Amino acid sequence: MNEVARKPIGRFVPLVVFALMVAFFVVGLVWNQSHDARFVPSPLINKPAPDFRLPRLDRPTDFVTRADLLGKPYLLNVFASWCFACGDEHPVLMAYRDKFGIPLIGYDYKDTPHDAQAWLQRHGDPYHEVITDQSGDTAINFGVYGAPETYLIDAQGIIRYKHIGPLTPDVIAKELEPKIRALEQGT
Amino acid sequence: MKRLLAIAILAFALTLSTAAFAIDPLPFQNTAQRDRFQHLTRELRCMVCQDESLLASNADFAKQLRRQIFDMMQQGKSDQEIKDWLVARYSTFILYDPPLAPSTIALWFGTPAILLAGGIVVAVVLRRRARPAHAIAEEPGEDW
Amino acid sequence: MNPELGQIALILALLLSGLQCVLPIVGAWRGSKPLMATAPMLAVGQGVFVALAFGILMWSFWINDFSVAYVAQNSNLDLPWFYKLSAVWGAHEGSLLLWMLILNLWTVALVAVLGNRLPQAFFARVVGVLGFVAFGFLLYMITTSNPFLRLFPVPANGADLNPVLQDPGLVFHPPTLYMGYVGFSVAFAFAIAALLGGELKSTWVRWARPWTNVAWGFLTLGIVAGSAWAYYELGWGGWWFWDPVENASFMPWLIGAALIHAQAITDKRDGLRAWTLLLSIFGFAFSLLGTFLVRSGLLTSVHAFAFAPSRGIFILVYLAVVIGGSLLLYALRAPKVTGGKSFALASRETLMVIGNLMLTVACAMVLLGTLYPLVGEALNIGRISVGPPYFGPLFMILMTPLVLALPFGPLSHWGKADLKVWTRALVRIVALAVAAGIIGFVLGARTFLELLGITASVWVMAGVAMFALKRWREAPRGKRYPFEMLGMMLAHFGIGVFIAGAILTRSMSVEQDVSMKPGSNVQVGSYDFHFNGVTDTPGPNYHAQQGTVIVSRNGRQVVVLHPQKRTYAGGQVQTEAAIQAGVFRDLYVSLGDPIGDDAWSLRVYDKPFVRWIWGGGVLMMLGGFAVVLDRRFRLKKVREPEAAGTQPDTGAPRKLAEGQT
Incomplete structure (x- = not known):
């Protein structure tokens, strides 16, 4: 039997497809090193922050609304006393609260005011103001699905940036600060 | 989880x-x-x-x-x-059911495309290789 | 026994596997009989050392040697003995060791069964390829996943085995699944040996077939066991979720099913030779790919896995070398397409090729859906979820032609089918399926899905029944149902059973979450569930709260169920559903939380036909196993000179390959 005929080019198709897949996996692995799969980009970026009306932690009869905060950019930091990662993030917030150049507003998520106050007393209070969302219903409108999360909201009430997970000096320097500076230059 | x-x-x-x-x-x-x-x-x-x-x-x-x-x-x-x-x-x-969008075109049309390509290859091969039925001799004995 | 001995045993096994990969292949290449003769010895030697390492790890679990980090992480003084032993493969390092042990089992079995029956050079190449596979895995274990690492200081007690795994499912599921995964390495080794040796004939396919069937049978069993385990242990009442890890085991299964049929064509008709080679490579490639996807954390890194990048990279390199090398070899050396016996368009060959196409495309679909979220992320086009609503319907669409054609494959002749037989069968099968649909309707099936499930299932089963009848009438007594055919009938019938189970469970299940106070009732389907409250029950290494639920129908008591909520030593909470299993329905209760005021939340299911899903799977498995017993696959010792010309001719011409005997 004479089988030493020419090698059909089709025989290389599986190899080529496989090579492409491996290349793709390499990209994927590299990508995986630099990203945390938990972080889902928010669809609310560059959209108006949702309306809210939430009580202040220190004066529960006082309500803060979205309209109250319009006029200058601010950071909204979602935290809770039950949240471990928030404990990791806390010293960073303490260190950076005055360096941000814009108000840092605490958003106490699914927490009792009592626990939150005790937590802030124990660790220190980095926030210029804290609002509380005990039910977590308003947080859904923000697309919150875990704590900590941080939103940068501009003077017009548009969400410009969102970070999921603890803020670190690295994230602040590389992502958050440039965004804040950009907003300041814009206004 | x-x-x-x-x-x-x-x-x-x-x-x-x-x-x-x-x-x-x-x-x-x-x-x-x-x-x-x-x-x-x-x-x-x-x-x-x-x-x-x-x-x-x-x-x-x-x-x-x-x-x-x-x-x-x-x-x-x-x-x-x-x-x-x-x-x-x-x-x-x-959504576990990803809506059809530019980013999911390959997802939704990938399978039909693979099926089509595979189907064409199979059809061509069968066409080229298959003989008319009358040209195939009956094989005696166990057909298994 | 000293865990360091285990470490040494692994290193020795690695050395032997290296030799096993080089010496026999060089021997086959140079025609050196002494070198080729090392193959069985090296394979057995490697197997002994891996078994020794495995035994030492198991012994460390048995004697609670918490100085071994792996034992400390996955066992506990209070763990019942059978979970202590199965905890060996309860986490990454040990499951790799199990993988290795099973690879050695397959290799040693190969040596025992075929060692002196195959042409020596071919056999040497097969063992050499398996040695290469083993070498990679052993290197991977030793460099990234050593199960024998010590822990200082030695903890007084272990952290305990994950409660989800403290279940008979752990004892059976991973070993059977790996038997399947790793079993595909045999078909792979045969294919690569054939390519390396430049086999001109496809005789090797007949030698490979029983191994492929057994591996596929085990894979089926492993998937069934996993599905059943998830069903009762996880309390969500589902049996398949199309999640990446499940898909990882399903892809090689689909390829394996295609390969079994392709091998049959190559064996009997000498056709599809290149395709059979390719599928043999793919089957093992998907086993490795599954390992890579799960181990690398690419798809499942989230929360769950302590993801070590080096592991992912190692497997990727391994995958690239093993499969890339194989595909290159294929591209360079695969035989020409032509050849094989001629066939008409209407023939069994055509139907089987179409079946192969659909199975392969289904595998591609699963691969695409499983990887697509990754594509979305890598290309930065947003994160995408691909779940059951994608896989389910597409899979059903792809399987429809296959299911429709399935009864006609066996009813057709090789070469050319008798169209009259087709028409006659079609009329009868349609009649039976429609009749079943009508009976179903009379019995209360109303939805499209229910009627579809009944007719599709009967369609397949009627096809098998008609084939059985035809053989009964036409074949001579005693030769009616050879084992190979019996295997086909079992597996095909199993598909019919599975279809009924999968579709009817989906459309007829009733699921209800209820809050119940002791003494209250809830009606689910035609059953009445009466809640008698919760009592505390101690267990060996947990403390359980146990509910009592009395199920009755039309006032008659059916069963008393005791769902539990267990709190383990480590504080982990695990729910144990109580299930009344039945041929036609499962009644399923799981216990939630106390929700105040004496009330508890409970989940109550009525799941008709759910057992048929696994029943169908078990039939498919039996089909795979039955094939092995066929006389066709019995080989005489061919290396004895007088045996060469005296082979019993059971079917297609069998000539033993090339001249090195």
């Missing part, structure tokens, strides 16, 4: 898990509404558990969204309205 973990040893390994699955009695008006709710939440992803549906998850997040969805159903919202509402907040990542 717990589910994912247990299945994990299917193909290799696992770690610790503590969560239990969700048992969440909601006061449905009737069976039809309950079925609709189960069908809808089964096709939504629990964002914090990554590989569990909203229906199955016991995470706080899932519980709260189930309650929201339940409330919206009571308000007479359609499945599509509820999905749109969720997508506006959590992006299409929450």
Whole structure:
């Protein structure tokens, strides 16, 4: 039997497809090193922050609304006393609260005011103001699905940036600060 | 999450898990509404558990969204309205049924394309290789 | 026994596997009989050392040697003995060791069964390829996943095995699944040996077939066991979720099913030779790919896995070398397409090729859906979820032509089918399926899905029944159902059973979450569930709260169920559903949380036909196993000179390959 005929080019198709897949996996692995799969980009970026009306932690009869905060950019930091990662993030917030150049507003998520106050007393209070969302219903409108999360909201009430997970000096320097500076230059 | 973990040893390994699955009695008006709710939440992803549906998850997040969805159903919202509402907040990542969009064209048309390509190859090969039936001799004996 | 001995045993096994990969292949290449003769010895030697390492790890679990980090992480003084032993494969390192042990089992079995029956050079190449596979895995274990690492200081007690895994499912599921995964390495080794040796004939396919069937049978069993385990242990009442890890085991299954049929064509008709080679490579490639996807954390890194990048990279390199090398070899050396016996368009060959196409495309679909979220992320086009609503319908669409054609494959002749037989069968099968649909309708099936499930299932089963009848009438007594055919009939019938189970469970299940106070009732389907409250029950290494639920129908008590909620030593909570299993329905209760005022939340299911899903799977498995017993696959010792010309001719011409005997 004479089988030493020419090698059909089709025989290389599986190899080529496989090579492409491996290349793709390499990209994927590299990508995986630099990203945390938990972080889902928010669809609310560059959209108006949702309306809210939430009580202040220190004066529960006082309500803060979205309209109250319009006029200058601010950071909204979602935290809770039950949240471990928030404990990791806390010293960073303490260190950076005055360096941000814009108000840092605490958003106490699914927490009792009592626990939150005790937590802030124990660790220190980095926030210029804290609002509380005990039910977590308003947080859904923000697309919150875990704590900590941080939103940068501009003077017009548009969400410009969102970070999921603890803020670190690295994230602040590389992502958050440039965004804040950009907003300041814009206004 | 717990589910994912247990299945994990299917193909290799696992770690610790503590969560239990969700048992969440909601006061449905009737069976039809309950079925609709189960069908809808089964096709939504629990964002914090990554590989569990909203229906199955016991995470706080899932519980709260189930309650929201339940409330919206009571308000007479359609499945599509509820999905749109969720997508506006959590992006299409929450849908296990990815909608057709520029980014999912390859996903939805990939399989038909592969089938078409495979089908053409098979058709060509069969056409080239198959003989007319009358040209094939009956083979005596065991046909197995 | 000293855990360091285990470490040494692994290193020795690695050395032997290196030799096993080089010496026999060089021997086959140079025609050196002494070198080729090392193959069985090296394979057995490697197997002994891996078994020794495995035994030492198991012993460390048995004697609670918490100085071994792996034992400390996955066991506990209070763990029942059978979970202590199965905890060996309860996490990454040990499951790799199990993988290795099973690879050695397959290799040693190969040596025992075929060692002196195959042409020596071919056999040497097969063993050499398996040695290469083993070398990679052993290197991977030793460099990234050593199970024998010590822990200082030695903890007084272990952290305990994950409660989800404290279940008979752990004892059976991983070993059977790996038997399947790793079993595909045999078909792979045969194919690569054939390519390396430049086999001109496809005789090797007949030698490979029983091994492929057994591997596929085990894979089926492993998947069934996993599905059943998830069903009762995880309390969500589902049996398949199309999640990446499940898909990882399903893809090689689909390829394996295609390969079994392709091998049959090559064996009997000498056709599809290149395709059979390719599928043999793919089957093992998907086993490795599954390992890579799960181990690398690419798809499941989230929360769950302590993801070590080096592991992912190692497997990727391994995958690239093993499969890339194989495909290159294929591209360079695969035989020409032509050849094989001629066939008409209407023939069994055509139907089987179409079946192969659909199975392969289904595998591609699963691969695409499983990887697509990754594509979305890597290309930065947003995160995408691909779940059951994608896989389910597409899979059903792809399987429809296959299911429709399935009864006609066996009813057709090789070469050319008798169209009259087709028409006659078609009329009868349609009649039976429609009749079944009508009976179903009368019995209360109303939805499209229910009627579809009944007719599709009967369609397949009627096809098998008609084939059985035809053989009964036409074949001579005693030769009616050879084992190979019996295997086909079992597996095909199993598909019919599975279809009924999968579709009817989906459309007829009733699931309800309820809050119940002791003494209250809830009606689910036609059953009445009466809740009698919760009592505390101690267990060996957990404390359980146990509910009592009395199920009755029309006032008659059916069963008393005791769902549990267990709290383990480590504080992990695990729910144990109580299930009344039945042929036609499962009644399923799991216990939630106390929700105040004495009330508890409970989940109650009525799941008709759910057992048929696994029943169908078990039939498929039995089909795979039955094939092995066929006389066709019995080989005489061919290396004895007088045996060469005296082979019993059972079917297609069998000539033993090339001249090195």
